[in-house]
Amino acid sequence: MKDDKPQDQTIDLEEIIRQYDTESQYRTLSGWQNAFIVAVACAMSLFHLYTAGFGLLLAMKQRAVHLAFVLFLTFLLYPATKKSPTNKIPWYDFILACAAAYTTLYIVIHFNQLITRAGLPTTMDILVGFLGIALLLEATRRVSNPVLPILAIISLVYCYYGRYFPSLFAHRGFNIPRIINHMYLGTEGVFGVPISVSATFVFMFILFGSILQETGMGKFIIDLALAIAGRSTGGPAKVAVLSSAIMGTISGSSVANVCTTGTFTIPLMKSIGYKPYFAGAVEAVASTGGQIMPPVMGAAAFIMAEFLGVPYIKVALAAIVPALLYYAAVMVQVHLEATRLGLLGLPKERLPRLWSLLKSKGHLLIPLFAIIYFLVGGYTPMKAAYYGILTTIAVSFISKDTRLTLPKLINGLVNGARGSLGVACACGTVGIIVGMATLTGLGLRIASLIITISGGNLIVTLLLTMVTCILLGAGLPTTANFIVTSTIAAPALLQLGVAPMAAYMFVLYFGIAADLSPPVALAAYAGAGIAGADAMKTGITAVKLALAGFLVPFIYVMNPMLVLVNATPLPFIQAIVTAMIGVFLLGMSTIGYFKTHIPFWLRVVVFCGALGLLKPGIYSDAFGLAVLIFTYFFQKRRAKRQ
Template identity: 40%
Template sequence: MTSNAKVAERGVTIARKLAEEARTGRVQRGISKIVITTVAVCWSLFQLSIASWLILDSWYIRAVHLAFAIFIVYASFTMFRKPRLGIRYWAATDRVPVLDWVLALAAAAAALYVVLDYRGIISRYGAPVPRDIFMGFLLIVLLLEASRRAIGPALTVIATVFTFYAFFGPYMPDVIAFKGVSMNRFVGQMTMATEGIYGIPLDVSATIVFLFVLFGSMLEKAGAGQFFIQLALSLLGGHKGGPAKAAILSSGLIGMVSGSSIANVVTTGTFTVPLMKRLGYSPTKAAAIEVAASTDGQLAPPIMGAAAFIIAEYVSVPYIEVVKAATIPAFASYAALLFISHIEASKLGLQGLPREELPPFFKTLFGGLQYLIPLGMLIYELVVFRHTPQMSAFNAIWVLAILMVAQPCLRAAQAKQSIGAALKKGLLDILAALDAGARNMVSVAMATAAAGIIVGVVAMGLGGLVNQVVDALAGGNIYLLLIITAIASLIIGMGLPTTATYIVMASLTAPAIVTVGGSYGFEVPLIAAHLFCFFFGILADDTPPVGLAAYAASAIAKSDPIRTGLQGFMYDIRTAILPFMFIFNHDLILYGVTSWFQGLLIFAMACLGNFAFAAATQGWFIARNRIYEVPLLLGVTPIMMRPDLIAAWSGLDYGHRHWMYLAGLALFGFIYLVQKLRTSKHPAQ
């Protein structure tokens, strides 16, 4: 093996280790591996049961869901990443210390307390006895520690600050003073009601998100990830900057079902980043393109990661309405990233891969059509039948399970090998997928449960105060309020998974955006405010200095992680402008749009507006931009994305806003012709 190959292999190993550390903290072996795997598989089977035949009270479901998750955290994640005070016991990665087994059992028991004494808790609702207070307090403490282990200290710190604020609010300065709560009320609402830990976020995690994460794990185990990569390469690999475009397409396809930026990077990046480097992309840019593509995978309908399901619950709309609202911003963002990869290839004078090195399209497509069956069924159930997300995911899962068993058996029959061995492999793959799906859900369950503490404090009466404080900070200016929300989302999201970032910011700022907008004459649909928080929570995944997706990609590309994160964020600026646009132009989220023709027109113009913005920020359109061309390109963006504003400035009424698209097309065409003439006379420019 050459030295370059060894370096590349080490990079892939490091990236996979980062992803594995994000998913599970210890190297498991022996009895601990058997116990944890058994618990994980039982968790998956429980979730499949409540989606099909097992009928339980929603409070039971949430408690059992949390108990499984918190047990796995204490059994899988070390207390510290490195030995403290010279004691290796706290950071043991080769075994599960006795203390962690005790904490795992205690945490699971505390989570299940509402199930074990359900009738008693209901009968004394609002008047908890000392035992209730003790078990509730124990759950809060162990949940915060489990959250710290599984997803880092940020959410634990924020939840702790909110907890202290709930008690010490009366002693704060007048501007942020809060009436405060008693211990009985705090613990009761957090652990013995459905407004705190057992609130809507945990309910969505338990009833919907788990099934979609499990579906993604099974699809990956069946081999769909490699199929998507090969299919993307066969389609786009031969074009200018082909490997980069293939990375974007495959990351979008995988991101639809994985919902995890870092898992997406490791799945697609191990294959596409070396190809991009070989073609001529610098290590930093190759890694940054993969990061930007993988991060935006959570925007891609129909699955959109865990937070999209919580949006549907918070806004009280069918999930399909969330998908509809996110469709144009998500696909316009991906189209612009494809354009950026084309720009980068043009700057460097790169071409595509030789056709003989690419997989044949039709052979690749027909060789993996089976992977499209469960995915197609999921989309069909969601969009056509309008079944609930739970039913849609469950039906897609059992179809996928049949596929995972049938696929190796058919291959064995064709190769005249043992069908019994193939059947065993298929069943083992299903068990491995059940295990992986549960482990992948741990961080989501911890995020939704711990964020429930913040939501619970806000529900105690802090929400009105937050609105007043945010309004005061923004000075009643809706634009400043949006900027504050965006920056806060990026900062908080550096240390939190997307789901937790969204829950925190949506609880604090989404109502304020709607309220402040309404007070100044802007009608902001609630779903637009929630999507705004969701988009910036996703963008935080590649924001330096913490973005794990950037660290994973830089390990594969052997690039500097900070520079990779900065470059990835520069690529993601084209996504960052979209929320600011759809807050005011509701056409972009198809709010009130029922015509297919109008929807497609809006999508096409949004793409062109995003292309113009990308060209301006990247310094290149079809040639290097001249200084005077940058403001012209930036001018195309609002014309295409805010035609209502331009129409108002032009004296036209709202109903004629789409005529502004002609002005945008004319300006964009003019810039194209100017650069085309320049390149024809001076090709080097």
């Protein structure tokens, strides 16, 4: 058997990250320009740390300063085109960076005057607002892709030319001063809820994850997963699932998770006999689930809490059962595939010892427990992240190997600031789309249209919403996808009586699913790049492995108890148990193996049994359990004969 460390690979990991994670396509600088960027990024992180610990600025000022840092760094770090220099900052980007910072700080400098003349902007206000929106769209294009800025531009055009649209979507139209005043000088557009969450909760959790990574948390997570699952059947694949799930508790980026854990787990899976495309798909599915894994979920979860008007801890608690079902489904399929192929685990001597590992680096788990403690204790997410960062710095000194030296701490501050740029730009730009919906009332019109098309049928409405989320996810980052679909599609679910927590969680899941769904499946393609596999085949396999993730949202819409809506102990436990068994049957149906090969007709029956167990109800549960018992004895008999 090959060594369990990643072999000398012909792949260029940095190139893979840059190819599939647009936020990683930043300039590599040196000399005084690099020192300048480090200084500005550190200043940005320290500003957010200070305000989190000692009190935020007034809401509009906090958001404006946050966006000023973001736009300034984005224009300096991200080239305008592929032909632009990547090893130095050209003079025109310095000008754009300063102009972008001015347009946002204008709100801070003239805050009192803007408040006094609210609704009556001056010519200067309009000019600054126009320039600020244009520069925000350009920054978003650089750090992400053109899709979101194009949607924002269409939204602005719709605001102006509304009277010329078909009657279903028509409105009286608004003049340019009114549009800019709504979008830029108030809290309905660019400086609305999305950028508010980015400027507080999201930035602090990104910074928390960045500083925690500097302690060596990434390697500790992989070693911990190896110690727990390495010896079991198909051990390396289970290590991938487990390590990605744990990594997901501190990182909400699918592609980043793939590239962090996948560089180790994918070669390890290949070394014991997994096909390259399957290894890449396992890592992609496991890493994507990190965005729904409490306590630190993806940025969209914090925005969901704001939209629902509930504490973030309620969203995190509601996500626990769906996340467990998601990972249970992946783990079942990995186990059945390994059993089918006869793949063994790793020898004991090649694995770290769990107790020794916990003694040497177990203290790195303390910040995670601290975050949970503070969230449960009623602290705001921002305050919980603040104390989590302080805890991380303190516990890092327990061991020399994990100690946060000054260079490591600076690196953590820089990476935290840089890691927030894509999310912040997306939040600012998608605020324009949200502002359009509030200004024109489009959200309610589309909700009515969806209900009309579906004939008021909930399942059809859910399917239409799912397709919308996945299509938007083909070009939008998860956070922007969630905000757009929750503004446009979620109201239709709410009108049909779906519990708000279940409706928004449904939208969140399918926004995340876009990272796995071809033709634009960034997490799957990143996994394929590391595995050296066919990208499309890896994406299709990832969709199969994530099938439970695609079905579970339908289940908790039907049975919102799974997201803790009106949950009572005994029915809640029953729902979890039957859902877990349903997930097991779903895995059997997908892989087509249990003790021996499952014939096609039985796979169909097993799939129906899985749906029966996933759907709440005595008769459906009874049918699912009957299918499970029949399949067990039928397959056992077939295996014995073979």
